[in-house]
Amino acid sequence: MADIVLDGVTKRYDDGSTAVRDLDISIADHELLILVGPSGCGKSTTLNMIAGLENITDGELRISGKRMNERAPRDRDIAMVFQSYALYPHMSVAENMAFPLKLAGVDKATIKNKVEHTAEILELTAYLNRKPGHLSGGQRQRVAMGRAIVRSPQAFLMDEPLSNLDAKLRVQMRTAIARLQKSLGTTMVYVTHDQIEAMTLGDRIALMLRGVVQQIGSPQELYEQPANLFVAGFIGSPAMNFFTGEVVDNTVSTVIGNIPLPDKHRRALEAHLSGTREVVVGLRPEAFEDAALVGDRTHGATFTQCVDIMESVGSAKFAYLNLASTDRPSRITELDEETGADEVFRDSQLVAQLDSRSPAQESEDLQLWFNPSDMILFEPEHGRNLLIED
Amino acid sequence: MTTGQAVTGSKIRWSAINLIVVFFAITPVLWIVSLSLKQPSTFTDGSFIPRKITFDNYLGIFRTGGFARPLLNSIGIGLISTAIAIVLGVFAAYAIARLNFPGRRVMLGASLLIAMFPQVSLVTPLFQIERSLHLFNTWPGLILPYVTFTLPLTIYTLSAFFREIPWELEKAAKMDGATPFQAFRHVIVPLAVPGVVTATILAFIQCWNDFLFAIALTSSDSARTAPAAISFFTGASQFEDPTGSIAAAAVVITIPIVIFVLVFQSRIVSGLTSGAVKG
Ligand SMILES: Nc1ncnc2c1ncn2[C@@H]1O[C@H](COP(=O)(O)OP(=O)(O)O)[C@@H](O)[C@H]1O
Ligand SMILES: [Mg+2]
Numbered sequence: 001m002a003d004i005v006l007d008g009v010t011k012r013y014d015d016g017s018t019a020v021r022d023l024d025i026s027i028a029d030h031e032l033l034i035l036v037g038p039s040g041c042g043k044s045t046t047l048n049m050i051a052g053l054e055n056i057t058d059g060e061l062r063i064s065g066k067r068m069n070e071r072a073p074r075d076r077d078i079a080m081v082f083q084s085y086a087l088y089p090h091m092s093v094a095e096n097m098a099f100p101l102k103l104a105g106v107d108k109a110t111i112k113n114k115v116e117h118t119a120e121i122l123e124l125t126a127y128l129n130r131k132p133g134h135l136s137g138g139q140r141q142r143v144a145m146g147r148a149i150v151r152s153p154q155a156f157l158m159d160e161p162l163s164n165l166d167a168k169l170r171v172q173m174r175t176a177i178a179r180l181q182k183s184l185g186t187t188m189v190y191v192t193h194d195q196i197e198a199m200t201l202g203d204r205i206a207l208m209l210r211g212v213v214q215q216i217g218s219p220q221e222l223y224e225q226p227a228n229l230f231v232a233g234f235i236g237s238p239a240m241n242f243f244t245g246e247v248v249d250n251t252v253s254t255v256i257g258n259i260p261l262p263d264k265h266r267r268a269l270e271a272h273l274s275g276t277r278e279v280v281v282g283l284r285p286e287a288f289e290d291a292a293l294v295g296d297r298t299h300g301a302t303f304t305q306c307v308d309i310m311e312s313v314g315s316a317k318f319a320y321l322n323l324a325s326t327d328r329p330s331r332i333t334e335l336d337e338e339t340g341a342d343e344v345f346r347d348s349q350l351v352a353q354l355d356s357r358s359p360a361q362e363s364e365d366l367q368l369w370f371n372p373s374d375m376i377l378f379e380p381e382h383g384r385n386l387l388i389e390d
Numbered sequence: 391m392t393t394g395q396a397v398t399g400s401k402i403r404w405s406a407i408n409l410i411v412v413f414f415a416i417t418p419v420l421w422i423v424s425l426s427l428k429q430p431s432t433f434t435d436g437s438f439i440p441r442k443i444t445f446d447n448y449l450g451i452f453r454t455g456g457f458a459r460p461l462l463n464s465i466g467i468g469l470i471s472t473a474i475a476i477v478l479g480v481f482a483a484y485a486i487a488r489l490n491f492p493g494r495r496v497m498l499g500a501s502l503l504i505a506m507f508p509q510v511s512l513v514t515p516l517f518q519i520e521r522s523l524h525l526f527n528t529w530p531g532l533i534l535p536y537v538t539f540t541l542p543l544t545i546y547t548l549s550a551f552f553r554e555i556p557w558e559l560e561k562a563a564k565m566d567g568a569t570p571f572q573a574f575r576h577v578i579v580p581l582a583v584p585g586v587v588t589a590t591i592l593a594f595i596q597c598w599n600d601f602l603f604a605i606a607l608t609s610s611d612s613a614r615t616a617p618a619a620i621s622f623f624t625g626a627s628q629f630e631d632p633t634g635s636i637a638a639a640a641v642v643i644t645i646p647i648v649i650f651v652l653v654f655q656s657r658i659v660s661g662l663t664s665g666a667v668k669g
Contacts, residue, residue, distance in 0.1 A: 051565060088577055
């Protein structure tokens, strides 16, 4: 059991590129922290530095209050599960799981006990004598987990442990890992590029972009109060809709009409915006509803637009509406390029999540309702959320 | 079912082709075995299966032909050359597969070039050099060129094998509490063994089969290897036909290779690394 503190940790690779910059994260004892971000943002690098597989260029890593920078991986008492599982192909499942114990000099009887006990937890008892080559992907994944938990380390590090499994198994294993972590109470850092995995798993999420942490908080915080455009666009599925807007008096004018500014927004704008009146408006697909299904429309704004595509997922419907093309805020274009996710930051198209009872049809006009207080306003220059006090 | 018939049909076709190829390859070998078991008077009787089996030819080459010493030379020189080539090759191949140093490609290319170099053009210079260095007609005199010519092949085979090893396992071992040496000993070595065994077999066969250097760089039984010795076989008298002895010797020098391959074959478990990563 241990707490992990990253204090201003920076990683520069030999080629001069900075993979992680000035990272400040502290992970409490027993906590499950999710490190999430697009591919190449430095998640694995961070994990490898905690593990001791990569040197720390600058800053300090402390585990249980002790400086770890110079310690070899085996002196840190941390277990790691790799994306590729990294099972030893020449050893049986039992030998794979016994390996860390054998290296630690544990006696044979204890090893046997622990391996059998772990195999039981992970439902691997029937496969103990098999080689990894003769196991399914899910079983291999469990062996990798078993090898990590068998020696009761101070902390677990997981580098996208589920990304090689099929969708259904991934969901099953996700809950299994969360349950396991809760029951063992061991501190865990879990890396994933999948925001849904991050949202469902973690107590706390640290979202990274280009080696810099953008925001740390609970899934709810990241969803409701994203620190900036990038966090807002990355969290949530389908992704948040963004429009450019211009603040005129007490309204913000956008492609979906002039939206009256709620008090909270107005106050925030007064505090932040000096001179420029340009903003980026963010509205989640969930913020919209088919106006026909909304009884009391007093608090809302509406607009009408032709539906391009309707998609139904059973419990809800998604309406894709084409909007008049507007100038994209340069920051959004930039973020698109950085994350390589051009559909995340769509312009000229809006996604609305509707109740499954909505009668909306493709190629017909649809009146959409939303509550302006669900709107998030971002500063176009750096993408900062204007509604958050600092 | 038509697909079932198609499958059987293609099976039969492939079996037939395989049979022809195997027959083609094995007939000369069987012929030599048959010759070695015949009495000199029946060599030309045209019968494939000897009428009367005799081991006189085998006894002859060891008793009067003095084949034992060349055979010993062959085994000794072959094993020593192979051992040296493999040890050097493992280090070189590891560096080429794992380390990123300038000139890595050039080195691999140069080693291939050496392997392809026409050996016959080196025989005369080597003969002169070894004479002046007093290496002529000694074991080291043969070991040296053998190592030179097996090393490129060894490096090439081993570096291809080493590249295939999932090196992430080394990291996994470190996380599991292994020292760098333990990671090497318990994880990397077992995975590298099949590659090393394959390279060993290839290197040994190359040394064992050499005739050119053996005939050019030796002058007596003190270093002459078995293939060279066979070419010096004569009958007991000028008029006696050495065919039987040559056939017997040919069979004898085949046996170590067969044993060598059989012993090590079980260790070349193909696909040993499958299941290490992903699925
Ligand atoms: N050994 C290395 N040498 C140089 N650059 C590296 C090395 N490993 C990773 N990088 C770079 O560092 C950045 C972060 O990589 P990584 O931590 O693997 O990202 P993630 O795991 O988030 O996908 C990437 O731009 C990658 O190209
Ligand atoms: Mg990664």
